[in-house]
Amino acid sequence: MSEEIAEYERPSGEPRDGIAEDDHPIPRWFTISFYASIGFAAFYIPYYLLSGWSQAVQYEAEVRIAEAHAAEVRAALPTTNPYHGDAVAIAEGSEVWSTICVACHKPDGSGLVGPSLIDPYWKYGNSDETLFETVSAGRPLGMPPWGPALGSEKIWKVLAYMETLPKTDEPGVGAPDFAAPAPGG
Numbered sequence: 408m409s410e411e412i413a414e415y416e417r418p419s420g421e422p423r424d425g426i427a428e429d430d431h432p433i434p435r436w437f438t439i440s441f442y443a444s445i446g447f448a449a450f451y452i453p454y455y456l457l458s459g460w461s462q463a464v465q466y467e468a469e470v471r472i473a474e475a476h477a478a479e480v481r482a483a484l485p486t487t488n489p490y491h492g493d494a495v496a497i498a499e500g501s502e503v504w505s506t507i508c509v510a511c512h513k514p515d516g517s518g519l520v521g522p523s524l525i526d527p528y529w530k531y532g533n534s535d536e537t538l539f540e541t542v543s544a545g546r547p548l549g550m551p552p553w554g555p556a557l558g559s560e561k562i563w564k565v566l567a568y569m570e571t572l573p574k575t576d577e578p579g580v581g582a583p584d585f586a587a588p589a590p591g592g
């Protein structure tokens with residue numbers, strides 16, 4: 408039931424109710440890019456569908472390469488502290504300790520904002536590798552990542568210094584069964 412809609416004849420240029428209608432050809436650049444995009448699609452669509460290439464596949468390939476690289480780098484990192492008991496390194500580590508770590512862990516390591524590092528309790532573990540990870544990458548409840556600022560050498564050295572702090576058997580700040588001493592007591 409479609410009705411033919413008759414179009415007004417266009418008396419070119421002649422105003423109707425004061426409105427003149429003109430008929431401009433579509434600009435050449437537009438026509439050319441229009442046909443060019445059809446031409447491009449004719450090659451690109453079959454290529455996309457048949458070649459197996461896609462952003463997702465390319466992304467996954469790049470991630471695989473990056474992960475393999477990261478695994479190599481990780482495997483090359485030392486997992487034990489090269490500076491255990493090294494007096495020179497410990498002296499350098501003590502500098503780092505007293506400029507950075509003391510603010511949150513106190514000079515004696517007994518803890519303030521951060522937990523005690525001289526009690527027997529370790530939330531994340533105290534193997535060389537884990538301690539390095541803690542200081543380098545930070546921990547979620549307020550331990551900042553120091554890797555970018557210190558680099559691995561200084562981290563190993565400050566950890567070597569940390570080992571030399573006098574230890575206590577009492578649970579300290581941050582230990583699960585730690586009770587803060589009553590004020591004044």
Ligand code: HEC
Pocket residue numbers: 503504507508509510511512520521522524528529530531532538541542546547548549550551553565566569
């Ligand atoms: C801005 C405060 C702050 C500074 C500075 C800071 N820490 Fe911490 N640190 C924390 C907090 C808070 C935690 C507890 C994080 C958590 O429980 O997730 C922590 C946790 C740790 C732990 C893990 C303790 C455990 O029980 O597993 C170690 C080790 C540590 N810090 C060493 C250091 C060293 C070494 C430095 C100096 C390079 C340092 N921190 C500087 C706040 C700080």
